[in-house]
Amino acid sequence: MDIMTIISNAAGELIAPTTAAYVLAAIGLNIHFGMTGLMNMGQAGFMLLGAYGFAVTQSMGCNLFASVCAALALAVIYALLLGIPTLKLGPDYLAMVTLAAAEIIRIIGRSTAMTNLTGGSAGISPQDFTEKFEALSPLPDGSTTFLLWTYSNNIANSWWLRIVAWILVAIAAFLCWRWFHSPWGRVLKGIREDENAIRSLGKPVTKYKMESLILGGLFGALAGIIFVLPRSVQPDSLGRTVTFYVWTILLLGGAATILGPVLGSCVLWVLLTFVKEVMRNTVPETLITSNQIEALGWVIVGVALMCLVIFRPQGLLGDRKELAFHA
Amino acid sequence: MPDTTNISQPGVPFHDLAKWATKAPEGETLISTAYGDKVTEDLKFVENKPGVHKPDPILIADNVTRRFGGMTAVDVDHFEIERHGITALIGPNGAGKTTFFNLMTGFDTPNTGTWQFDGKDMAHVQPEKVARMGMVRTFQLTKVMSRLTVLDNMLLGAPVQPGEGMFRALFPGMWKRQEKENVEKAEALLERFLLIKKKDDYAGALSGGQRKLLEMARALMSDPQLVMLDEPMAGVNPALKQSLLDHIMALREEGTTVLFVEHDINMVRHIADWVTVMAEGKIVAEGQPKSVMSDPAVIDAYLGAHANIDLGDDSVLEDLKEA
Numbered sequence: 001m002d003i004m005t006i007i008s009n010a011a012g013e014l015i016a017p018t019t020a021a022y023v024l025a026a027i028g029l030n031i032h033f034g035m036t037g038l039m040n041m042g043q044a045g046f047m048l049l050g051a052y053g054f055a056v057t058q059s060m061g062c063n064l065f066a067s068v069c070a071a072l073a074l075a076v077i078y079a080l081l082l083g084i085p086t087l088k089l090g091p092d093y094l095a096m097v098t099l100a101a102a103e104i105i106r107i108i109g110r111s112t113a114m115t116n117l118t119g120g121s122a123g124i125s126p127q128d129f130t131e132k133f134e135a136l137s138p139l140p141d142g143s144t145t146f147l148l149w150t151y152s153n154n155i156a157n158s159w160w161l162r163i164v165a166w167i168l169v170a171i172a173a174f175l176c177w178r179w180f181h182s183p184w185g186r187v188l189k190g191i192r193e194d195e196n197a198i199r200s201l202g203k204p205v206t207k208y209k210m211e212s213l214i215l216g217g218l219f220g221a222l223a224g225i226i227f228v229l230p231r232s233v234q235p236d237s238l239g240r241t242v243t244f245y246v247w248t249i250l251l252l253g254g255a256a257t258i259l260g261p262v263l264g265s266c267v268l269w270v271l272l273t274f275v276k277e278v279m280r281n282t283v284p285e286t287l288i289t290s291n292q293i294e295a296l297g298w299v300i301v302g303v304a305l306m307c308l309v310i311f312r313p314q315g316l317l318g319d320r321k322e323l324a325f326h327a
Numbered sequence: 328m329p330d331t332t333n334i335s336q337p338g339v340p341f342h343d344l345a346k347w348a349t350k351a352p353e354g355e356t357l358i359s360t361a362y363g364d365k366v367t368e369d370l371k372f373v374e375n376k377p378g379v380h381k382p383d384p385i386l387i388a389d390n391v392t393r394r395f396g397g398m399t400a401v402d403v404d405h406f407e408i409e410r411h412g413i414t415a416l417i418g419p420n421g422a423g424k425t426t427f428f429n430l431m432t433g434f435d436t437p438n439t440g441t442w443q444f445d446g447k448d449m450a451h452v453q454p455e456k457v458a459r460m461g462m463v464r465t466f467q468l469t470k471v472m473s474r475l476t477v478l479d480n481m482l483l484g485a486p487v488q489p490g491e492g493m494f495r496a497l498f499p500g501m502w503k504r505q506e507k508e509n510v511e512k513a514e515a516l517l518e519r520f521l522l523i524k525k526k527d528d529y530a531g532a533l534s535g536g537q538r539k540l541l542e543m544a545r546a547l548m549s550d551p552q553l554v555m556l557d558e559p560m561a562g563v564n565p566a567l568k569q570s571l572l573d574h575i576m577a578l579r580e581e582g583t584t585v586l587f588v589e590h591d592i593n594m595v596r597h598i599a600d601w602v603t604v605m606a607e608g609k610i611v612a613e614g615q616p617k618s619v620m621s622d623p624a625v626i627d628a629y630l631g632a633h634a635n636i637d638l639g640d641d642s643v644l645e646d647l648k649e650a
Contacts, residue, residue, distance in 0.1 A: 016457055031450070036582065047625055079459060175497065177500075179493075179496055179497065182490050182496035182497070182499070182502070183482070183488045183490030183491045183502060184481055184490060184491050184492065184493055184495075184496035184505065185496065186475070186482060186483060187483065187491050188473045188492075189472070189474070189475055189479075190479075190483045191481075192474075193471075193473055193475060194470045194471070194472055196454075196466075196470060197466070197470035197471070197472065198436065198453060198472075198483065199453075199455050199458070199544065200432065200434075200458055200463065200464050200465075200466070200546075200547070201455075201456045201458055201463070201483055201484050201486075201546075201548075202455050202456075202457075202458030202459040202463070202486055203452075203483075203491070204455045205455065211493045214408060215493065223375045226569070237528045247361065302607035321529065322529070
């Protein structure tokens, strides 16, 4: 195996739609955690709901815009349901509730009771919900090679999806930048630091937290759509682990930074693919089987992340000074 | 919305006075004392007894009780705060002063009781609404937003900002101008509280005393009608204390009513128009500073017999032993 394949596979992750989906999810989580201090341990729940909202309405024949709206509306309702009972309580309660609620959505999604809608544990296959999205593409049919990468123009894991996904990321990052540097963002950061102080200054804290939960959830739902477009909707592929990947990405890139989620996601997935590809090509099959390489890749990334947390706890882009104060 | 018709007729918002020196030149008074004189005049005829009625109360509390299990932390029959006055709330530790603050500002819910602020019923009103109605408080354990700059902390104190809406936040054109005004106001206040050099530092980098100052300055961003300061002088050095006293008196002259909890008796004596003493949740004495502080009940419960004597002075201790 030549080194070019390893590099092009690893670099492929740089622009992969899944990477973009994780960026979007991490941007949502950044609004929750980085800005407002909400411990959302169920970002995958928002993603899965978004994916279902999109795919189910698509398979029923709705148009693309209506489907995206349905996905976003589901995220809003979900955020309200989670937020109303828990936002008045401490942060740990929100963590518990979001973690549990994401699992509830996944388990309902894969239950046999809803098979005609969600497809049970087999999920919804791509031909049921990706056609309209692919038909929207202005690109000609066929495939294109650009630099190292060759992908189909419109079908499945395509250039079209990449373009849409990264444009969404760019818009989301821009909006986030605007929000971060606005009085609204300042109130959220104030809530992160001390809720009661903000209350004593006359700001309705619960309303702001709710806005934050909804907004972050909307980005989560969008991420879910992008996540399922190159594959199929499978409840188990958007489980707890996804939530923790999103957290890893956010902390890796640096919470409360604009480009942290982008950098975090790119670094994590490129690094992971690179490590796995190198092992596949250098370590003989008799020593470590390919199944083990899959797991070992995560182990190595995990160790790297631990080092990062110890030696650069603010993340790649974070401000070390901010960590000095834990009031 | 605070009713602006009956407050601060001098018409100069507080922050515009920020250019004042923090210390008066020798032999001159720093500020006009119009409100101070009026309050003194009004309170002269008020009887010195707990729960007395006052000529022009801004806050009236009735029958407020708060119990924690079997312990009654606050049990106030009747209490009034004179408008434009500086009222001190003193009392031994555990007397219920801070709990009373929490109740009045909505941070805690009483078991019984009603109270009106400026004629509006305030029982069961949420803390953020209390603040927006013009009653702003500070905390005994200072609350600053550590990972925000000092200036951002101040800006959070500004009320009614269009940029604090989620959608309007995206269009800086809609809030840039107001933001600029707020920054000017904040900087003027910071200058007055000697924090202007720190404005771009994280608030977490401030010392305890500086945080007290920041918290007080932040509370003033909204030009409140009534500020409730919980131990504003704790941890502030003597020189700064003097200028803080001036600030508090300046507040009164703009029409802001001040209620504060404090253990520094000299400060209480120096600036308070009225002193209320709490012990075991009840108001045990009320009156002009001089008469209250010579009340034997207050001396027994709170001040102690040697309140005016510097116990660090060895010669005084010798005298005491002999006596």
